[in-house]
Amino acid sequence: MDKIYSHPKSLHDTTTHYCPGCGHGTIHKLICQVIDELGIREKTIAIAPVGCAVLAYDYWNLDTTEAAHGRATAVATGLKRTQPEKIIFTYQGDGDLAAIGTAETIHCANRGENITVIFVNNGIYGMTGGQMAPTTLIGQKTATTPRGRNVNLGEGEPLKLLEMLAVLPRVYYLERTAICSPRSVLNVKRAIKQAFSNQIENKGFSLVEVISPCPTYWNKSAADCLKWIEHEVVKTYPLGRLK
Amino acid sequence: MKTKKILMTGNEAMAEAAIQAGCRFYAGYPITPQNEIPAYFANHMPEVGGVFIQAESEISAINMVFGASAAGKRAMTSSSSPGISLKQEGISYLAGCQLPGVIINVMRGGPGLGNISPSQADYFQATKGGGHGDYHMIVFAPSSVQEAFDLTVLAFDLADKYRMPAMILVDGFIGQMMEPLVVHSPQSTVHSKSRLLTKKWALTGAKNRKPNVIRSLFLAEGRLEEFNEELQNKYTRIKNKEVRFEADNIEDCDCLVVSYGIMARIVSGAIENLKKQKLNIGSLRPITLWPFPTDIIRKVAKNKKILVVEMSAGQMLEDCLLAVNGQAKVDFLGRTGGGISSEEEIIKKIKSLVGR
Ligand SMILES: Cc1ncc(C[n+]2csc(CCOP(=O)(O)OP(=O)(O)O)c2C)c(N)n1
Numbered sequence: 113m114d115k116i117y118s119h120p121k122s123l124h125d126t127t128t129h130y131c132p133g134c135g136h137g138t139i140h141k142l143i144c145q146v147i148d149e150l151g152i153r154e155k156t157i158a159i160a161p162v163g164c165a166v167l168a169y170d171y172w173n174l175d176t177t178e179a180a181h182g183r184a185t186a187v188a189t190g191l192k193r194t195q196p197e198k199i200i201f202t203y204q205g206d207g208d209l210a211a212i213g214t215a216e217t218i219h220c221a222n223r224g225e226n227i228t229v230i231f232v233n234n235g236i237y238g239m240t241g242g243q244m245a246p247t248t249l250i251g252q253k254t255a256t257t258p259r260g261r262n263v264n265l266g267e268g269e270p271l272k273l274l275e276m277l278a279v280l281p282r283v284y285y286l287e288r289t290a291i292c293s294p295r296s297v298l299n300v301k302r303a304i305k306q307a308f309s310n311q312i313e314n315k316g317f318s319l320v321e322v323i324s325p326c327p328t329y330w331n332k333s334a335a336d337c338l339k340w341i342e343h344e345v346v347k348t349y350p351l352g353r354l355k
Numbered sequence: 356m357k358t359k360k361i362l363m364t365g366n367e368a369m370a371e372a373a374i375q376a377g378c379r380f381y382a383g384y385p386i387t388p389q390n391e392i393p394a395y396f397a398n399h400m401p402e403v404g405g406v407f408i409q410a411e412s413e414i415s416a417i418n419m420v421f422g423a424s425a426a427g428k429r430a431m432t433s434s435s436s437p438g439i440s441l442k443q444e445g446i447s448y449l450a451g452c453q454l455p456g457v458i459i460n461v462m463r464g465g466p467g468l469g470n471i472s473p474s475q476a477d478y479f480q481a482t483k484g485g486g487h488g489d490y491h492m493i494v495f496a497p498s499s500v501q502e503a504f505d506l507t508v509l510a511f512d513l514a515d516k517y518r519m520p521a522m523i524l525v526d527g528f529i530g531q532m533m534e535p536l537v538v539h540s541p542q543s544t545v546h547s548k549s550r551l552l553t554k555k556w557a558l559t560g561a562k563n564r565k566p567n568v569i570r571s572l573f574l575a576e577g578r579l580e581e582f583n584e585e586l587q588n589k590y591t592r593i594k595n596k597e598v599r600f601e602a603d604n605i606e607d608c609d610c611l612v613v614s615y616g617i618m619a620r621i622v623s624g625a626i627e628n629l630k631k632q633k634l635n636i637g638s639l640r641p642i643t644l645w646p647f648p649t650d651i652i653r654k655v656a657k658n659k660k661i662l663v664v665e666m667s668a669g670q671m672l673e674d675c676l677l678a679v680n681g682q683a684k685v686d687f688l689g690r691t692g693g694g695i696s697s698e699e700e701i702i703k704k705i706k707s708l709v710g711r
Contacts, residue, residue: 154562159422169568175558177425177569180448183418186410190422190430191558193406194380198560216418219411 120144122153122173129167133334135291135324136164139232140171142301143203146308147174156199157191159184163205164238182213185220188227199311201228206247207237210273214246217273221317224282228307229319231273234326235345242329246271249348254329270348274321278354284316286355290323292341323349363536365503365529369459370395371538372507373431378457379405380423380430382416384438387471388527389461392433413438417445417458424454425569427557429511433459435527436477437468439485446520447486450586451571453556455514457507458492459523461530464693472693473527475616478670481524482645489583491590493521493597494644496615500534506642513597515552517589524644526666528617590646599642600651608637609709610660613652613675615641618664618696625701636705644671652678660708661685666695 119125122144130137147153153174160168162181169176179187184202192200209217209231220227236254237243243256247270251260261267274286285307289300300322307318323345325337332340363371370392373381381396393409400407406423410416416432423430434442439460449456460481464474481494493513497503503525510521558567573579601619603626605611614622619640626636637659641648652661656679663672669687679685688704690696696704 155560157426157558157560166572167574169566169570173561173566175561175567177422177558178448178452178572179421180418180444183414183421183445186415186418187422187425189408190380190382190419190424191426192422193408193419194423194426194428194430195559215411216415219415223408 120148122147124171124173126170130164131328133325133327133337134164135234135322135326136232138291138297139230139300139322139324140168142297142304143201143230144172146301146305149305150308150312152199152308152312155197156201159187159191159200159202161202161204161208162239163208165203165205165232166239168203182208182211183216184208184213185216185225185227185229189220189223189225192225192227196226199228199308201230201308203230204232205238206231206233206235206245210246210271214273218277218280221277221283221319222280224284224316226311226314226316227318228311229317230304230307231319231321232324233321233349234324236326236329238326238329247349249345253331272349274319274354277319282316283319283355285310285318287353288321288323288349288351290341290346290351291325292338358537358539360535360537362533363500364391364531364533365497365500365525366391366461366531367395368500368504368536369433369507369523370399372504373457373511374399374403374405375538376429376508376511378429378431378511379403380420380428381406381432382408382410382419383432383434384410384413384416386435386438388463388473388530389433389435389459391530392459413441414445417442420456421445421449421452421454424449424456425558427554427559429455429515431457431459433461435461435463436465436474439477439480443486446492447488447490448571449520450490450492451488452569453518454520454569455518456520457510457514457523458520459507459525462524462526464691470693471527473617473666473695474691474693475526475618475666476668476670476691477524478644478665478667481522482647482674490586491645492519493517493593493646495521495523496642496644497523497525497529498616498619498640500529500532500536502642503529504536504538517593519589524616526617594646597643598646598648598650600648601640601642602638602651604635604637605639605651605655606637607635608659609635610662610705611637611639611655612662612664612705613639613641613671614664615644615671618666621696621698622664622701625698625705628698628702629705634705634709634711641671647674647678649674649678653680653682656682659683662705662708663687664696664701665689667691
């Protein structure tokens with residue numbers, strides 16, 4: 113009998129520390145499947161963020177470094193420029209990539225660094241206890257927007273970083289995906305594979321955004337989170353390829 | 356041994372030394388008075404197949420260095436005071452992740468934007484940690500262009516050896532002034548490629564081995580304390596082995612002057628002058644500011660006047676006070692904000708101390 117599905121070699125066999133219904137574990141696994149399928153495990157170097165995924169190296173059977181909060185793409189630049197033949201990817205939350213690390217993200221993209229960025233947008237700061245993220249939706253309640261995010265109170269609009277990056281000529285690939293159904297998960301995997309393949313082919317800066325559920329700080333059941341993404345989040349963050 | 360003599364500014368000399376030491380990655384952001392350093396790398400890194408990046412900020416630059424260092428390459432950044440403040444989190448991460456890296460601070464006057472004239476007011480920041488957590492850098496304080504060159508090479512060696520950040524702390528004077536420099540041919544330096552340390556911990560892809568992980572996060576109970584003990588043991592080894600200083604007539608003088616960097620050059624002029632006037636003055640010049648030459652100062656401090664001269668409101672002064680430990684009175688002469696004590700001012704101060 114042929115074996116058609118198994119535990120990815122790039123993923124350690126261990127117990128998860130993520131909350132039930134969290135998207136991080138799924139995205140970790142998809143990345144590892146892609147790395148296995150592309151046969152690049154032994155030359156891939158991962159950069160873990162500061163955020164809920166700070167312990168990503170406990171899951172990935174890959175050379176991995178931490179990076180200071182928001183600085184993953186700067187660290188990636190140092191790693192890639194000194195070892196252009198290696199595959200370098202960052203894994204970053206929305207606070208990490210689109211708030212404290214905005215400058216690093218934009219300038220890394222603008223230089224056209226040949227790296228892969230996996231951008232996990234859960235609309236919240238998970239690790240620090242559910243505060244507003246730059247991507248928090250209007251009206252969404254968080255620890256620091258207890259009455260719901262309100263533009264009129266100067267709390268800002270949900271930041272559309274991909275749309276901002278799309279204007280940069282050296283950015284090669286941008287796609288926004290979401291985890292909200294089995295089918296959508298397969299689509300996330302396809303996009304991640306594309307982003308890694310681009311790097312292998314020296315195409316330049318590739319970024320995949322994955323809208324990802326956070327039942328704990330969205331105050332919703334895991335199932336309701338998926339519905340919320342499918343019906344609400346996509347209104348602000350339409351899915352699809354931007355570049 | 357093949358050597359040649361050339362004329363260079365301190366800034367250029369440090370950049371050239373880095374290249375000769377095998378540094379192949381530089382990232383930085385422009386700020387006066389150190390702009391000659393990135394310009395030198397922009398010109399010369401391509402010639403040796405190295406990488407030069409003008410980063411979007413000092414924060415980004417230090418984190419790029421973090422990445423290049425994690426790749427096992429010799430990497431550095433440079434800046435001046437305000438930019439070095441921005442790098443502090445990154446330096447703390449280098450220390451916490453036990454990654455080597457060299458940082459040059461060509462100090463200018465502060466606080467705030469201050470001005471661009473030479474200063475020594477970042478001594479506390481450099482020697483006491485600067486960023487968060489219990490860590491140190493090895494801090495070198497060259498007082499000539501030649502020494503700036505030699506100590507930069509040494510900084511790369513020691514950063515690799517101890518897996519930690521090292522800083523070259525110079526004032527704008529040393530950075531900007533031109534002096535003759537003897538450049539050793541690469542074969543004669545220890546830093547030729549074949550002698551670079553192999554870094555088994557580097558991130559090169561987990562091929563035929565378990566993954567290497569670079570991290571400073573230790574969540575398991577007691578684990579971070581254990582890690583800090585390891586770090587402190589390393590710092591103790593460095594304190595025992597790596598203290599460097601230059602001493603002149605320190606045992607039997609009536610007054611011992613402690614100063615570093617460009618200030619030590621002015622002090623030595625003053626002491627020469629006073630010698631002719633039959634005054635018995637000694638000089639101690641720390642070459643490493645951390646580890647600080649505490650023991651030697653403690654040993655000779657008794658029965659003499661001690662004078663500390665700095666281009667600050669008195670920062671190294673505190674380490675001298677700790678070293679002297681109450682055995683003698685410690686006086687201070689210092690100016691801030693770009694002011695530099697002249698030879699005459701120093702002579703006058705020393706004379707007032709020894710009653711002449
Ligand atoms: C310089 C700095 N500022 C703040 C923090 C605290 N902090 C840790 S994670 C985080 C936000 C994480 O949110 P996000 O990037 O969206 O990732 P998530 O935890 O939601 O996966 C913050 C503010 C830090 N570690 N370092």
